[in-house]
Amino acid sequence: MFDVAIVGAGISGLICAQQLRQAGYRVVLMEKSRGLGGRVTTRRLQDTCADRGLSYLTPNGELTTRFVELLKSQDIVTVWTDTRHEFKADFGLKTVKGEPLYIAPNGMSAIARFLAKDLEVQLSRRVVGLNLFNDCWHLQFESSNTEVIAKAVVMAIPAPQALVLIESFAAPRVLDSLRKVEFSACISAIARYPTNTPLPSWRSLTVLDDDTLAWIGNDSSKRLGNTLPIFVFHSSAKFAQTYIDTEDLQPVGQLLLAKAAKLFPELANFDWLQCDRWRYAFPTVSLADHCLDARTPQPLFFCGDWCGGINLESAMRSGLAAAEQINQVLQPTLS
Numbered sequence: 001m002f003d004v005a006i007v008g009a010g011i012s013g014l015i016c017a018q019q020l021r022q023a024g025y026r027v028v029l030m031e032k033s034r035g036l037g038g039r040v041t042t043r044r045l046q047d048t049c050a051d052r053g054l055s056y057l058t059p060n061g062e063l064t065t066r067f068v069e070l071l072k073s074q075d076i077v078t079v080w081t082d083t084r085h086e087f088k089a090d091f092g093l094k095t096v097k098g099e100p101l102y103i104a105p106n107g108m109s110a111i112a113r114f115l116a117k118d119l120e121v122q123l124s125r126r127v128v129g130l131n132l133f134n135d136c137w138h139l140q141f142e143s144s145n146t147e148v149i150a151k152a153v154v155m156a157i158p159a160p161q162a163l164v165l166i167e168s169f170a171a172p173r174v175l176d177s178l179r180k181v182e183f184s185a186c187i188s189a190i191a192r193y194p195t196n197t198p199l200p201s202w203r204s205l206t207v208l209d210d211d212t213l214a215w216i217g218n219d220s221s222k223r224l225g226n227t228l229p230i231f232v233f234h235s236s237a238k239f240a241q242t243y244i245d246t247e248d249l250q251p252v253g254q255l256l257l258a259k260a261a262k263l264f265p266e267l268a269n270f271d272w273l274q275c276d277r278w279r280y281a282f283p284t285v286s287l288a289d290h291c292l293d294a295r296t297p298q299p300l301f302f303c304g305d306w307c308g309g310i311n312l313e314s315a316m317r318s319g320l321a322a323a324e325q326i327n328q329v330l331q332p333t334l335s
Helices: 011-022 062-073 109-115 159-166 172-180 237-243 250-263 312-334
Strands: 002-007 027-030 042-045 048-051 078-088 092-103 120-122 127-133 136-141 147-155 182-192 204-207 213-218 230-235 272-285 300-302
Touching (some): 002 136, 002 312, 011 027, 011 312, 027 147, 042 182, 062 092, 147 312, 159 172, 182 237, 182 250, 213 250, 230 250, 237 250, 300 312
Parallel strands (some): 078 204
Antiparallel strands (some): 042 048, 078 092, 127 136, 182 230, 204 213
């Protein structure tokens, strides 16, 4: 029995959980994956690692600016570069100076682990049922006879995933709001190259107006003392839409790298390749409000980067807003 159950351990869910825990509520955080952070995640690779989702932080508001300063003070993030590169077929390679990009030398998942400190987290727990009984929410899980019972629930997951769980009982207004939210997908590939192979010197490259590639990053440049050349490739939304349901992503990743090799021939000869799919990578149509209230007899709220924006700033603000709404509802009943 918990005061609040939060579904989804991405940035919004972690922020919401920490706020409520610090306010004195008993909170449980449930995540369907084996790791924390949502797209803020890192893949371990032999003696090193690579960021397979979010590759860097760019402070774009008050909350993210303060958050980066906090992470810097804890030696979790540092400046990666303030020089970006862009590539477009009609003008080639272009250097762009701008605001610094921040990375975690130990992998971006270190950010999620920092946010999860002192939280009760249940990993590999996919919620498949949500029912209201005796003034409490009962959450059921895939391949498990156990359940979690809570007075309030926060769905900190993409709107299409939340919709599946609540469409049998939620009000039409709430269902319509969730259905309006749209996302673009992304397929990412991690490739290791032979040691001492001449490779591009840039760190972050945005590929403009391309049907296949969107971004290439020199991930090994983030790691202190790393000598293994590792690059990360992100597909365009159009490419991902075509291949997102492909069962075997390995040939899809090879298509990504084939396009990269056309632009930069030195990227052609890699040792190995690993791929990931992100079905809900980037919100393209979001809600105006920072969180969504289901207006059910017991508190049920939705939050995420798709509430009030489309980026990390909106994800953080949404998690805080959901925690504030939960506190306003539960505080009188708990006092």
